[in-house]
Amino acid sequence: DTGVSQDPRHKITKRGQNVTFRCDPISEHNRLYWYRQTLGQGPEFLTYFQNEAQLEKSRLLSDRFSAERPKGSFSTLEIQRTEQGDSAMYLCASSHRGDEQYFGPGTRLTVT
Amino acid sequence: RKEVEQDPGPFNVPEGATVAFNCTYSNSASQSFFWYRQDCRKEPKLLMSVYSSGNEDGRFTAQLNRASQYISLLIRDSKLSDSATYLCVVPNAGGTSYGKLTFGQGTILTVHP
Numbered sequence: 001d002t003g004v005s006q007d008p009r010h011k012i013t014k015r016g017q018n019v020t021f022r023c024d025p026i027s028e029h030n031r032l033y034w035y036r037q038t039l040g041q042g043p044e045f046l047t048y049f050q051n052e053a054q055l056e057k058s059r060l061l062s063d064r065f066s067a068e069r070p071k072g073s074f075s076t077l078e079i080q081r082t083e084q085g086d087s088a089m090y091l092c093a094s095s096h097r098g099d100e101q102y103f104g105p106g107t108r109l110t111v112t
Numbered sequence: 113r114k115e116v117e118q119d120p121g122p123f124n125v126p127e128g129a130t131v132a133f134n135c136t137y138s139n140s141a142s143q144s145f146f147w148y149r150q151d152c153r154k155e156p157k158l159l160m161s162v163y164s165s166g167n168e169d170g171r172f173t174a175q176l177n178r179a180s181q182y183i184s185l186l187i188r189d190s191k192l193s194d195s196a197t198y199l200c201v202v203p204n205a206g207g208t209s210y211g212k213l214t215f216g217q218g219t220i221l222t223v224h225p
Contacts, residue, residue: 031211033211033212033213035213040120040217040218041217041218042116042199042201042215042216042217042218043156043199043213043215044215045212045213045214048211048212056212091155091156093213095211100146100158100161101158101211101213102158103155103156103157104155105154105155106155108153
């Protein structure tokens, strides 16, 4: 499968724990995006990388959230001290210069 | 005003019906637009791109009205398999230049026999 992949697909964690998600973009896509989607809403932009540089962060991305793309390939999104409000689907997308983005299957996070 | 607004529906239509969804956007400088389709508990997938006045692909037609800042999606001869959430998407809706996508809330379509 040459599409965007995400791991894990599902994560259940207790409030206060740290979690980390991984995204592998389509090979040679230089742009990588993270979005968050809650029930009944469209995805909301969190952050964006061009190669290894993080170029934009949403106000939604509090200090508890951090994202990296160390070698310009895969990316990780970490949430520290999780809260129940962090429960959502976390979607990763990639693109090659253009606006058309291809999404991964998402990581569904449940914070209990 | 929200950057991208859609009627959330739901729209319930019989097979074979024609259904249309509208979407409004706030940034008059936006140049390109997309409709994505999202099945239940799946990721969004690109359905159509709209770069000029409109685009047609089989049973699907997307139209753009820049003066009124709205985009529409028309589905003709609806199939059961068209049941999904349709997301109106505007790149750079907030005026940034990095291709950030701004999504509408999504319109739920259910096609019944």
